[in-house]
Amino acid sequence: MITVPDDFAVHLGEEALSWRATLPALATKFCARWDLTPDGDLMHGYVAVVLPVRRADGHPAVLKLTWLDDETRQEPLALAAWRGEGVVRLLDHDDEHGALLLERLDHTRTLLDVPVEEALAVTGGLLRGLRVPAGPEFRRHEPGDLAAENAALGGPVPAADVDRAAELGRALAGSAARTLVNEDLHYANVLRGEREPWLMIDPKPLSGDPEFGVIPLLWNRFGELDGERGLRDRFAALCDIGELDAARARAWTFYRAVDTWLWCLDAGEAHLAATSAAIADAFRP
Helix, strand or coil: CCCCCCCCCHHHCHHHHHHHHCHHHHHHHHHHHCCCEECCCCEECCCEEEEEEECCCCCEEEEEEECCCCCCCCHHHHHHHHCCCCECCEEEEECCCCEEEEECCEEEEEHHHCCHHHHHHHHHHHHHHCCCECCCCCCECCCCCHHHHHHHCCCCCCHHHHHHHHHHHHHHHHHCCCEEEECCCCHHHEEECCCCCEEECCCCEEEECHHHHCCHHHHCCHHHCCHHHHHHHHHHHHHHHHCCCHHHHHHHHHHHHHHHHHHHHHHCCHHHHHHHHHHHHHHCC
């Protein structure tokens, strides 16, 4: 039924490659279970494949098969909590196999394709509008040992930044709200819809502060910024539209910038490491 590209999921390790081999059978299984007919070419991102389908009543949808990890496992739970308000609608799901049946959106039209002012208005509105309580079942952010990570890499990040980020991370995590947050909201994951003009997909949910979700909207479309002033202006716009606590957003942004900077250096992601370093410089307390 589907042919999965050879380069899909290679970055996830051997266990994921074994899972990848099961995807054709899983697609067949869930098309039969949910009475779906394939209706287009298979698409994929980093951790999931998506097959356009039609339901028995002829309505379009997509079948998403996701590699399950801490970030993806609670996606259907979050989509159900948001009830399709500002987000793609969840039609059915199977938690054991990471299968989701979702409303079909226009994947060819994202917020990457509109003027940044419109993109900020939409994403700021999502930061404001998606605030529903997060139950105890949702994961919380737990800061890692940034100093140990930096030492293991040979100390490429200034120790003062690492120490300050670690201090902020502990304090923020210990006092964080219990709001349902998408830690990976960015412009490519907001697609054109019919029920609403723009709908969010692919949430990486957690329970915490809405301010935790600001930084992906800074490092995405980073090349369009007019230096540090442009970065600060975009941050201010998101805080204003999203009705965020600017001081808390600034602290979370600095912490996440340093945390991501270290992760990127370890993973060999030089471009995002440089972007994270620039954000850390701009928001250093």
